[in-house]
Amino acid sequence: MTPDRLVAEAVAYAASFARDDPRTRRGLWLLHTLAGPEGTGLSVRAVHGVGSARLRAGGGGPVIEVDPDFVAEHVHDPASALFVLGHELLHRVRGDLSRFVAVDQATWHLLGLALDLFVDAHLERLWFRGHGAPLCARLY
Numbered sequence: 001m002t003p004d005r006l007v008a009e010a011v012a013y014a015a016s017f018a019r020d021d022p023r024t025r026r027g028l029w030l031l032h033t034l035a036g037p038e039g040t041g042l043s044v045r046a047v048h049g050v051g052s053a054r055l056r057a058g059g060g061g062p063v064i065e066v067d068p069d070f071v072a073e074h075v076h077d078p079a080s081a082l083f084v085l086g087h088e089l090l091h092r093v094r095g096d097l098s099r100f101v102a103v104d105q106a107t108w109h110l111l112g113l114a115l116d117l118f119v120d121a122h123l124e125r126l127w128f129r130g131h132g133a134p135l136c137a138r139l140y
Helices: 001-020 022-034 066-075 080-093 107-128 132-140
Strands: 041-046 053-057 061-066
Touching: 001 041, 001 061, 001 066, 022 080, 022 107, 022 132, 053 080, 053 132, 061 066, 061 080, 080 107, 080 132
Parallel strands: 041 061
Antiparallel strands: 053 061
């Protein structure tokens, strides 16, 4: 898997099971809306040194920056691509990264871990039927 294939792989994977569950259809609709026509609305860029992935606001819409080394090591399948994108988008939708700007560094790291656990648990229930993506087994 390469960073430039994340959106297409994630959308195709979600589409393969979304018609059976209203919750996953809403999530797929969000991915399609953000991806725009032929994936032009949601940009995924390879950025060395990010560590994993992060969402940024770009001039042409949302940008997810992914570390190519992280993708090569951990994102080997469409389910994991969906998990990475869903994780970053859910943080954005929840407003997690803009609500807690006035905290010290140690609190920021603990807060980030707690928010990641919450977001991952929600994604597991929403799209992965409680099991998570293969990526989760490698990371945790």
